[in-house]
Amino acid sequence: MSNGPGAPHGASAERQFSYPVQAALRRLAVPLLFAQDTATIVDVEIRKLRHDPVELLTRAVQPVLWLLVFGKVIAHARAIPTGDLPYLDFLAPGILAQSTLFVAIFYGIAVIWERDLGVLNKFLVSPASRASLVLGKALSAGVRALAQAAIVYLIAAALGVNLAFAPAPLAGVVVALVLGAAVFATFSLIIACLVKTRERFMGIGQILTMPLFFASNAIYPIAIMPTALQWLAKANPLTYQTDILRTLMLQGGTSAFGLPLDFAVLTGTLLVLVAVAAHLYPRVVL
Amino acid sequence: METRGLTRRFGELLAVDHLDLSVPQGMVFGLLGRNGAGKTTTIKMLTTLLAPTEGTARIAGFDIGTQPARVRRLVGYVPQLLSADGALTALENLLVFARLYHIPRAQRRTRIDAALVSVGLQDAAHKLVRDFSGGMIRRLEIVQSMLHRPAVLFLDEPTIGLDPVARHGIWEQLRNLIAQEGTTLFLTTHDMEEADELCGQVAIMHRGTVVVHGTPEELKARLGPNANLDDVFVAYSAATEETEEGALRDVQRTRRTARRLG
Numbered sequence: 001m002s003n004g005p006g007a008p009h010g011a012s013a014e015r016q017f018s019y020p021v022q023a024a025l026r027r028l029a030v031p032l033l034f035a036q037d038t039a040t041i042v043d044v045e046i047r048k049l050r051h052d053p054v055e056l057l058t059r060a061v062q063p064v065l066w067l068l069v070f071g072k073v074i075a076h077a078r079a080i081p082t083g084d085l086p087y088l089d090f091l092a093p094g095i096l097a098q099s100t101l102f103v104a105i106f107y108g109i110a111v112i113w114e115r116d117l118g119v120l121n122k123f124l125v126s127p128a129s130r131a132s133l134v135l136g137k138a139l140s141a142g143v144r145a146l147a148q149a150a151i152v153y154l155i156a157a158a159l160g161v162n163l164a165f166a167p168a169p170l171a172g173v174v175v176a177l178v179l180g181a182a183v184f185a186t187f188s189l190i191i192a193c194l195v196k197t198r199e200r201f202m203g204i205g206q207i208l209t210m211p212l213f214f215a216s217n218a219i220y221p222i223a224i225m226p227t228a229l230q231w232l233a234k235a236n237p238l239t240y241q242t243d244i245l246r247t248l249m250l251q252g253g254t255s256a257f258g259l260p261l262d263f264a265v266l267t268g269t270l271l272v273l274v275a276v277a278a279h280l281y282p283r284v285v286l
Numbered sequence: 287m288e289t290r291g292l293t294r295r296f297g298e299l300l301a302v303d304h305l306d307l308s309v310p311q312g313m314v315f316g317l318l319g320r321n322g323a324g325k326t327t328t329i330k331m332l333t334t335l336l337a338p339t340e341g342t343a344r345i346a347g348f349d350i351g352t353q354p355a356r357v358r359r360l361v362g363y364v365p366q367l368l369s370a371d372g373a374l375t376a377l378e379n380l381l382v383f384a385r386l387y388h389i390p391r392a393q394r395r396t397r398i399d400a401a402l403v404s405v406g407l408q409d410a411a412h413k414l415v416r417d418f419s420g421g422m423i424r425r426l427e428i429v430q431s432m433l434h435r436p437a438v439l440f441l442d443e444p445t446i447g448l449d450p451v452a453r454h455g456i457w458e459q460l461r462n463l464i465a466q467e468g469t470t471l472f473l474t475t476h477d478m479e480e481a482d483e484l485c486g487q488v489a490i491m492h493r494g495t496v497v498v499h500g501t502p503e504e505l506k507a508r509l510g511p512n513a514n515l516d517d518v519f520v521a522y523s524a525a526t527e528e529t530e531e532g533a534l535r536d537v538q539r540t541r542r543t544a545r546r547l548g
Contacts, residue, residue, distance in 0.1 A: 118369030126386040
């Protein structure tokens with residue numbers, strides 16, 4: 001690992017330049033390095049999933065049950081008014097959004113676990129920016145969400161849901177899933193940075209998941225909710241993610257809020273949350 | 287590396303109290319002390335994981351408070367806990383850090399391969415780290431923290447929980463590092479034999495301050511002709527009850543590491 005005695009310290013070849021040139025190079029390199037660091041963290045997650053994909057399958061059980069049991073029962077009872085849309089068609093995008101929420105909302109606990117093992121400390125001592133570490137983690141949740149999507153699509157197709165498979169809507173679904181998962185994973189990281197222990201996190205995670213899920217348009221339309229809950233649902237990013245999925249996953253799907261607004265809400269929320277989480281991230285080691 | 291009045295409080299607790307240390311380049315410096323004495327907090331401040339409440343430190347000329355990004359490029363860190371990622375292979379563990387330290391792509395594989403060979407892990411490169419022994423994980427972690435050739439390597443109790451053979455293996459590896467790279471080593475340990483074997487200078491920390499420092503030989507000579515470093519440690523830090531906050535957490539962490547090592 002050495003070039004012999006007196007080998008230069010530090011990683012980069014840029015030290016042969018004078019300081020102002022070095023500084024200019026470094027400024028130019030910042031966005032590139034940020035992207036590279038983020039991609040490295042996502043790559044770690046992909047490699048782990050490749051080594052041990054069992055978790056992906058066990059996590060798929062819940063959305064499958066929602067579709068097969070809850071969806072079938074409610075569709076049979078015609079208990080929820082969804083207009084011309086069959087209930088299972090209405091539900092499938094909602095359950096996909098829900099499954100990304102459930103994957104992402106417990107991401108914080110992985111960070112507490114990594115902190116306890118010392119892995120996180122080593123990441124924080126590296127030159128990678130805090131924001132890239134946070135965004136990398138957030139996008140990793142998106143990778144898991146995509147795996148969930150494959151399973152939900154399979155089950156939904158088997159149940160006769162009128163799915164759209166054209167490339168453009170599929171690409172939109174991928175972006176919406178990654179954005180939605182990243183939003184909730186970052187939210188989860190923020191909570192982890194504040195509560196710091198697994199036990200407290202589990203309690204808070206449970207408290208947050210249910211309101212986020214039920215105060216949204218995932219399993220019933222907002223129109224049937226009491227006014228106060230409607231406001232809550234409209235402040236919930238899950239609603240906008242579900243709206244995108246309902247528009248793009250189904251043949252002839254229509255958006256309640258308009259896709260530009262949906263994507264803007266998710267992107268804006270993600271940027272704010274990443275900024276907050278990057279600020280709080282180092283506190284998790286205390 | 288130099289600290290000036292380095293201080294860290296946690297609420298009422300003064301974990302590190304106006305620490306003044308100076309470690310010349312290429313030195314192996316051992317920070318000794320009981321659980322809760324402030325050793326790990328000191329390392330966390332020097333590696334920019336924790337901001338000092340007061341005072342400052344400079345590493346290779348860069349200030350930990352105002353130039354943390356520069357400092358991070360110049361230091362390596364091996365935490366007390368076994369922190370290689372068990373869900374990745376040895377090669378992947380190294381690759382991740384080669385990328386995070388922005389080692390140019392053309393050099394990554396050469397450095398990683400050389401690192402694996404230097405600690406005899408080349409045949410285990412593609413095995414998951416969770417199947418490694420404690421000694422193998424530590425060896426991997428040390429080369430992982432050295433991939434970017436840091437000027438200062440911080441090791442928090444590098445051989446805790448290891449069997450004697452593995453422990454001597456790690457010492458050998460650290461000696462090679464010093465000989466080949468001229469790296470400054472800053473380590474904490476409870477193992478006085480380790481301090482005696484490796485360190486050119488030691489300091490004993492008690493309740494956040496350094497109570498004595500010097501070469502191991504000087505410190506032993508102060509207590510008499512037959513004294514060893516254990517005697518020095520007891521003489522300077524055992525006089526009080528274990529009342530420091532954080533002591534329980536330290537013991538729990540140590541046990542957790544020992545459990546992982548099996």
